[in-house]
Amino acid sequence: MNALKLLDTQGRVTPEDSRTHIRIPFELNTSCSRLNFRFEYAPKVLEDREQAVKLLQDSYEIYILPEQREQANARAERHLPLKNLITLSLDDAQGYRGACHRHDPLQELFVSQHEASPGLMAGEVAAGSWNVTLSLHCIVTDICDYRLQIWTPEEADA
Amino acid sequence: MKWIACELHTHTLHSDGRQTLQELAEGAAQLGFDAIALTDHNTMSGLVGKEEVEREYGLIIVPGMEWTTFYGHMVTIGLSEYADWREAMQQDIDRGIESVHRLGGIAGLAHPFRVGSPACTGCFWEYEIGDWNAVDYIEVWSGTFPSIQTDNHRAYRLWTDKLNEGYRIAATSGRDWHVQSDTDEPISVTYLEVGDAACAKQDGSDIQADIEKGASESEQESFAIPEVALIQALREGRASVTIGPLLSMVLEAAGESYRIGSVLPVTKMNESDEKMTATITAKLSVDFSVRPGQWSLAEQTFKLKLCSNLGEEIAVNVIDSTQQSNDTGTLHPKFETSIELPVLPTDLFRKWLRAELWGTVQGAHTRIAFTNAVYFESTAEGGAD
Ligand SMILES: [Zn+2]
Numbered sequence: 353m354n355a356l357k358l359l360d361t362q363g364r365v366t367p368e369d370s371r372t373h374i375r376i377p378f379e380l381n382t383s384c385s386r387l388n389f390r391f392e393y394a395p396k397v398l399e400d401r402e403q404a405v406k407l408l409q410d411s412y413e414i415y416i417l418p419e420q421r422e423q424a425n426a427r428a429e430r431h432l433p434l435k436n437l438i439t440l441s442l443d444d445a446q447g448y449r450g451a452c453h454r455h456d457p458l459q460e461l462f463v464s465q466h467e468a469s470p471g472l473m474a475g476e477v478a479a480g481s482w483n484v485t486l487s488l489h490c491i492v493t494d495i496c497d498y499r500l501q502i503w504t505p506e507e508a509d510a
Numbered sequence: 511m512k513w514i515a516c517e518l519h520t521h522t523l524h525s526d527g528r529q530t531l532q533e534l535a536e537g538a539a540q541l542g543f544d545a546i547a548l549t550d551h552n553t554m555s556g557l558v559g560k561e562e563v564e565r566e567y568g569l570i571i572v573p574g575m576e577w578t579t580f581y582g583h584m585v586t587i588g589l590s591e592y593a594d595w596r597e598a599m600q601q602d603i604d605r606g607i608e609s610v611h612r613l614g615g616i617a618g619l620a621h622p623f624r625v626g627s628p629a630c631t632g633c634f635w636e637y638e639i640g641d642w643n644a645v646d647y648i649e650v651w652s653g654t655f656p657s658i659q660t661d662n663h664r665a666y667r668l669w670t671d672k673l674n675e676g677y678r679i680a681a682t683s684g685r686d687w688h689v690q691s692d693t694d695e696p697i698s699v700t701y702l703e704v705g706d707a708a709c710a711k712q713d714g715s716d717i718q719a720d721i722e723k724g725a726s727e728s729e730q731e732s733f734a735i736p737e738v739a740l741i742q743a744l745r746e747g748r749a750s751v752t753i754g755p756l757l758s759m760v761l762e763a764a765g766e767s768y769r770i771g772s773v774l775p776v777t778k779m780n781e782s783d784e785k786m787t788a789t790i791t792a793k794l795s796v797d798f799s800v801r802p803g804q805w806s807l808a809e810q811t812f813k814l815k816l817c818s819n820l821g822e823e824i825a826v827n828v829i830d831s832t833q834q835s836n837d838t839g840t841l842h843p844k845f846e847t848s849i850e851l852p853v854l855p856t857d858l859f860r861k862w863l864r865a866e867l868w869g870t871v872q873g874a875h876t877r878i879a880f881t882n883a884v885y886f887e888s889t890a891e892g893g894a895d
């Protein structure tokens with residue numbers, strides 16, 4: 353059985369891309385029973401401990417009152433390791449089909465008429481314009497590479 | 511009127527929780543909650559099949575979603591459908607709140623002072639709010655044993671500041687519950703007060719369906735309370751938050767009663783008529799019988815305080831009725847008292863008043879419970895809408 357590959361895209365993001373979305377449109381020419389997604393990004397963790405602590409201390413300047421900052425710096429360990437977070441949300445031509453807000457750096461997802469991966473909404477997989485949105489909540493590593501693949505399990509009608 | 515025990519901030523594996531809705535509901539029911547709001551991050555897919563879970567555990571599940579954005583987390587509950595969290599810009603969260611209201615929901619600031627990115631992405635509230643009147647509530651207590659956390663102290667202060675500025679904003683607790691695990695830390699409850707009339711007065715097909723469902727398929731009394739009535743209660747600030755006993759307050763003035771969340775009109779007297787100013791009596795109760803077996807406090811004398819924009823106005827001792835109940839076998843230990851509010855000099859105006867219960871919990875001197883505010887409105891100078 354031939355799968356119909358709809359999209360295979362990759363990209364590289366950096367800390368400056370934090371707090372932005374990447375919209376990835378794709379067309380589904382015919383309605384189908386199921387859509388599959390494989391989304392991955394790496395690295396997940398900022399291994400450089402010194403750099404991580406520096407980032408945390410910078411953020412405490414903003415988020416923690418001066419009188420509590422020293423204590424926060426001493427307890428910075430509780431927030432380690434620092435992680436990149438990219439989440440995926442999905443829209444069909446009719447609107448929102450959910451989001452998968454979790455830390456897994458590899459997510460194999462699907463939607464179909466009666467079932468879907470946790471976070472996504474089951475329902476008709478209708479022909480039309482779809483969108484994946486990658487939300488870059490936080491990129492802490494100097495570079496982070498992502499890849500998104502989308503396919504249907506069926507052969508296309510010739 | 512009836513107080514409904516609610517947990518207003520929860521997650522399942524539809525976002526980053528490690529529990530199914532079923533496991534969450536079971537845990538909530540075991541802890542004596544009547545209702546939960548499911549507020550998964552950026553999705554409402556976890557609500558599919560909720561009616562069955564509600565029936566199984568006799569628990570109301572209010573639909574919701576936590577907007578998990580780059581500049582803040584916003585809990586939204588009571589929505590009929592999804593509102594898009596991805597459009598929110600740092601300067602125009604007002605539009606986002608408006609979209610939540612348009613769908614029948616209400617919006618609150620979640621854990622506004624929790625450390626933000628990169629430790630907890632978007633967790634610190636960095637949105638500029640144009641109109642604070644649009645904000646329905648602030649989650650001033652986040653997590654377990656919330657009353658001792660410094661970030662919650664800041665949230666509590668923010669709430670107080672906004673009340674002082676004349677805004678009518680409710681305050682809640684939320685565990686931000688991600689996983690079923692036992693804890694020795696006190697668990698907070700937001701009690702919402704639902705009127706008997708509120709259930710009947712509302713219109714709309716969903717509510718009707720809920721009422722029928724509740725009547726025909728569940729023996730649970732609380733189950734018949736439509737979630738819309740809970741949302742309305744929070745919208746109007748009929749909320750009391752606690753890690754133990756239920757604290758409630760009713761103000762009486764000129765023969766009328768004013769419950770938490772309501773507005774007490776104050777006729778401004780001429781300076782010469784100072785003595786004519788109507789007396790206001792606060793009727794307070796601390797109910798130690800709620801959620802029996804689910805919490806405990808060491809034997810002690812608590813402090814009950816009345817606080818307003820003028821600061822702490824009055825404090826009285828509360829005798830530990832829990833101990834009394836052990837001695838006398840009383841089933842419903844309840845401390846009740848009436849306090850007459852001091853008559854203010856003409857140059858001072860009380861904008862709002864709330865009650866707080868203080869005591870020692872696990873060695874820490876802390877707030878144990880607080881009510882939402884009763885608001886005062888001068889006929890001469892109106893407060894914010
Ligand atoms: Zn949050």
Ligand SMILES: [Zn+2]
Binds near residue numbers: 519520521576686687
């Ligand atoms: Zn949360």
